[in-house]
Amino acid sequence: MSSVSASWLDEVKWDDKGLVTAIAxxxxxxxxxxVAWMNRESLxxxxxxxxxxxxxxxxxxxxxxxxxxxxxxxxxELRLDCDGDVIVMQIEQIGGIACHTGRESxxxxxxxxxxxxxxxxxxxxxxxxxxx
Amino acid sequence: MSSVSASWLDEVKWDDKGLVTAIAxxxxxxxxxxVAWMNRESLxxxxxxxxxxxxxxxxxxxxxxxxxxxxxxxxxELRLDCDGDVIVMQIEQIGGIACHTGRESxxxxxxxxxxxxxxxxxxxxxxxxxxx
Numbered sequence: 001m002s003s004v005s006a007s008w009l010d011e012v013k014w015d016d017k018g019l020v021t022a023i024a025x026x027x028x029x030x031x032x033x034x035v036a037w038m039n040r041e042s043l044x045x046x047x048x049x050x051x052x053x054x055x056x057x058x059x060x061x062x063x064x065x066x067x068x069x070x071x072x073x074x075x076x077e078l079r080l081d082c083d084g085d086v087i088v089m090q091i092e093q094i095g096g097i098a099c100h101t102g103r104e105s106x107x108x109x110x111x112x113x114x115x116x117x118x119x120x121x122x123x124x125x126x127x128x129x130x131x132x
Numbered sequence: 133m134s135s136v137s138a139s140w141l142d143e144v145k146w147d148d149k150g151l152v153t154a155i156a157x158x159x160x161x162x163x164x165x166x167v168a169w170m171n172r173e174s175l176x177x178x179x180x181x182x183x184x185x186x187x188x189x190x191x192x193x194x195x196x197x198x199x200x201x202x203x204x205x206x207x208x209e210l211r212l213d214c215d216g217d218v219i220v221m222q223i224e225q226i227g228g229i230a231c232h233t234g235r236e237s238x239x240x241x242x243x244x245x246x247x248x249x250x251x252x253x254x255x256x257x258x259x260x261x262x263x264x
Contacts, residue, residue: 008247021153023164030162032155035218047243078243082231086167088239099214107220111179111210115140 009040013084019055020087024065024098027076027090033098034106036063038087050075052091069129071095102126141172145216151187152219156197156230159208159222165230166238168195170219182207184223201261203227234258 012020019037026033038046042053042062052073056063066072077090099106101122108120144152151169158165170178174185174194184205188195198204209222231238233254240252 006246008243011248021167023155023167025162025164030157032157032164032220035153035155035213079239080241080243080248081167081238082233082235082240083238086238088164101214103214106213106215106218107211108214109212111140111212114138116143116212 006044009044011084012040012043012080012087014040015085019057020085022052022054022087022089024052024073024089024091024093027092031105032107033091033093033104036065043087046075046089047078052089066094069095069097071097071129073098097123097129100126100130102129138176141176143216144172144175144212144219146172147217151189152217154184154186154219154221156184156205156221156223156225159224163237164239165223165225165236168197175219178207178221179210184221198226201227201229203229203261205230229255229261232258232262234261 014020018039020043021035022038023035024033036054037057039055042055045053052065052075054063054065072094073091074094075089075091079088096104098104102124103120103122105120108118109116110119146152150171152175153167154170155167156165168186169189171187174187177185184197184207186195186197204226205223206226207221207223211220228236230236234256235252235254237252240250241248242251
């Protein structure tokens with residue numbers, strides 16, 4: 001319990017649900033791969049283990065990214081922004097796929113000609129990722 | 133009004149306050165410069181003008197980034213994530229300073245040895261930016 005009361009965690013400006021926005025950026029390419037949420041426990045675990053942990057708002061549980069798919073994220077660096085409510089992680093994405101759709105990044109839709117166009121390929125069928 | 137009811141705006145999953153998270157990433161370096169919020173009007177204006185507009189939660193008003201400092205953001209690309217609640221913009225940061233502290237990026241604190249350490253220099257005194 002002592003580590004969970006660490007002062008560096010108190011410098012994070014948790015929102016009214018106790019969460020902070022976390023951005024996972026590919027340490028090599030700089031590409032933003034995904035954005036999710038962390039609570040205090042998941043940020044602590046991320047720092048302690050060097051593996052990205054989030055809080056799943058839909059499942060309402062701690063979420064070790066890749067626990068099912070094997071697509072873990074190794075964390076190289078954590079940064080906090082000026083007002084303390086967003087974290088950017090430099091990560092290595094194991095398997096090269098961050099998105100549940102089987103794409104490298106969740107940001108595969110680009111605004112073009114007045115609409116969102118899917119511009120990135122699916123690298124692996126999600127059925128093969130989650131129920132191999 | 134017709135443009136504000138455009139269907140591409142309906143594909144964004146606005147939160148219960150009518151906002152979406154917007155990440156500004158330097159188009160050249162890939163660095164994440166800042167994260168802020170957009171409402172429907174600010175996203176529409178961003179797409180229409182090619183200049184980043186946000187919604188200021190603290191001031192509760194439309195916020196054309198750089199309107200006071202001159203540090204406008206020219207938008208090269210807009211992307212939406214898989215669940216539609218985060219936007220990543222590739223931008224050119226006029227003046228090279230995105231943060232109100234006078235730094236290039238808001239993410240100037242790095243987690244080191246159990247604490248957040250300021251690792252980026254102030255490029256310009258904020259007093260010279262906002263009250264020149």
